[in-house]
Amino acid sequence: MITLFGKPEPTLLERLRESVGKTRSEFAARVEQLITGNRPVDPELLKQLESALLGADIGVRTTKEVLAALRQQVTEHQLDSAAQLKSELKRQILKILQAPAAATDGRPVPPPRVIFVVGVNGTGKTTTIGKLSNRLKKEGAQVILCAADTFRAAAIEQLEVWGRRSGADVVKQKSGADPAAVIFDGLSAAKARAADVVIVDTAGRLHTKSNLMAELEKMKRTAAKLVAGAPQDVLLVLDATTGQNGLNQAREFWSHAGVTGIVLTKLDGTAKGGIVVAIARELNLPIRFVGTGEKIDDLVPFDAETYVDSLFD
16 A cells, blocks of 8 residues: 655655755744853743744744743743753744644555645646656556646646656546546546556646636545545645745635645745745644655655754754
């Protein structure tokens, strides 16, 4: 059985660490200035720390909750030094990131496992599918890619390119076909060929377009008719550089599409990688993968401990 979400290898951890470099350089620098030496933990320090967290795009709600926990410990005289404050801040952020992942990690699913990949245009959905297919193929899985983005002929062609590169079969129809019909064909083929995983490429849709969201729900119903429990995963691809707007997208897709996890692209291009924490806390959604570049191997499983350590190193 394919579990899909395993622990990354040591070399991949280094690539994840590199991907948060810009966030680390800004966030860590500001935090280190605040909590070094023998500076007392007082209200002014906590206020400045709050500004640093907001500057990293951790979000107002999440920042307030973290600061409330820190202030309570200061009041109870559990945090008396800057070093203790830093350690507790790391622990609070790590706890937020690990909470949603703990509820869903490691669940084996009988084949075929059906993965919908959703998001707005330009976030890198099809590229992410190619990279994910490549990872699964290397693990020995038989993968079928389902070209359910029928609105753009270029999307079908792009998926075929990634299929050839990763060694996965692609099921498609002509441009303009009913996406649900493509899913029917794709899952029928997967069952006939005893495939392990089906990855469905969906059309880029704005989270504000209710008709497109309704169509996505129809696609999910079609999948469930052919494979019990499908789709087992709905991965939302987000561009990390969009910051809080990405959180708004995630919120709408979560409510309409039943998102089970996030793939974050372009994390290496933003100094506001705290959006990772905001998504995990406010939507209780785990970050599954991080895109670290344009090559086929540039998709790294997200590891909360590595991310948090990287922020503070």
